[in-house]
Amino acid sequence: MGDYHVHLHPHAPRPDSPPPGVYPRGHVDAYVERAxxxxxxxxxxxxxxHRFVDLESVAAGFWNVGDSADLTERSRQYYYDELNLHLDRYTEAVLGARDRGLPVLLGLEVDFLPGRMEKILDVLAAYPFDYLIGSVHWIGSWAVDHDGMTDEFERRGVRRSYEDYFGLVADLAESGLVQVLAHPDVVKKFGHRCDEEPVDLYRRLVDAAQRGGVAFEVSSAGLRYEALEPYPAPTLLRMCHEAGIPITLASDAHYPDQAADQYRTLVRYARAAGYRRRVRFREGGGRELVALPDPDHDADWPTPAPA
Ligand SMILES: [Zn+2]
Ligand SMILES: [Zn+2]
Structure with a gap:
């Protein structure tokens, strides 16, 4: 089983986090060991x-839309605060770990910025990514999963926030630009819920994912926030299973001790939705389906590491 969504630099550094763009000896290894x-x-x-300076010329300015000068300014600030990584150093750090024999893959979490994707993928094509995951973090100028902009939920209304979010995820799913949809219902991150579960929005997304041939990520990250459940929600994940959409497993770790966070819970969650297989990506591209382990019956499942 793989943890297919892992970051080497956090948004909020801890005292032991390396400076942005620096990959100290043993840093990649610490994530792998824990996973x-x-x-x-x-x-x-x-x-x-969005953190890579290499993409500034094609990504910067996406926040100049909509009618909120305030959101535009906050997103501009957030973008430039985090614009401090370099693709060369990042790929070297990961591929260097592979050369040392560690079981690692090189991917990227690609922000869905409509109208800019062609140019973005042109830049990325120069790097040997094994797979790309795609995320909707921004609805226009609103960073929907940023804890500094949650006031927009009140302004827009929860149901409309979900409609706007799922509309973009469905476009991304159908686009064929990425192999995996990351945290497919991250709009629930801070606990905002529609009065009625938005099954109509789920349906549109699942149909789009089927047409686009994209996998869904099942992520334990939601367990670390007010959402209090993995992404995607149980109903949405069951609909994916019925539609034959494959899954990956992920932690969205931003620190070494979050690698494969709550994996036992996560695998049980995927199995409860009916899944018995997950996607494995190959070095250099391509995917296959492999068995999902069973934490309750497999003798070789490790005993949990101390927190
Ligand atoms: Zn994300
Ligand atoms: Zn992430």
Whole structure:
């Protein structure tokens, strides 16, 4: 089993976090060690695309839309605060770990910025990514999963926020630009819920994912926030299973000790929705379906590492 969504640099550094763009000896290894101890067999690194200076010329300015000068300014600030990584150094750090024999894959978390994707993928094509995951973090100028902009939920209304969010995720799913949809219902991150579960929006997304041939990520990150459940929600994940959409497993770790976070819970969650297989990416591209382990019956499932 793989943890296919892992970051090497956090948004909020801890005292032991390396400075942005620096990959000290043992840093990649610490993530891999922790993930393996929790039952993962490989780690796919997927740093945030919007943090790389290499993409500034094609990404910057996407926040100049909509009618909120305030959101525009906050997103501009957030973008430039985090614009401090370099694709060369990142790929070297991950591929260097592979050369040392560690089971790692090179990926990237690509922000869906409509109208800019062609140019973005042109830049990325120069790098040997094994796979790309795609995320909707911005609805126009609103960073929907940023804890400094949650006031927009009140302004827009929860149901409309969900409609706007799922509309973009469906476009991304159908686009064929990425292999995996990351945290497919991250709009629930801070606990905002529609009065009625938005099954109509789920349906449109699942249909779009089917047409686009994209996998869904099942992520334990939601357990760390007010959402209090993995992404995607149980109903949405069951609909995916019925539609034959494959899954990956992910932690969205931003620190080594979050690698393969709550994997036992996560695998049980995927199995409860009916899944018995997950996607494995190959070095250099391509995917296959492999068995999902069973933490309750497999003798070789590791005992959980101490927190
Ligand atoms: Zn994300
Ligand atoms: Zn992420």
């Amino acid at each position: 393996l101890s929790r039952g993962a067999a490989e780690v796919g690194f997927t740093e945030h695309m």
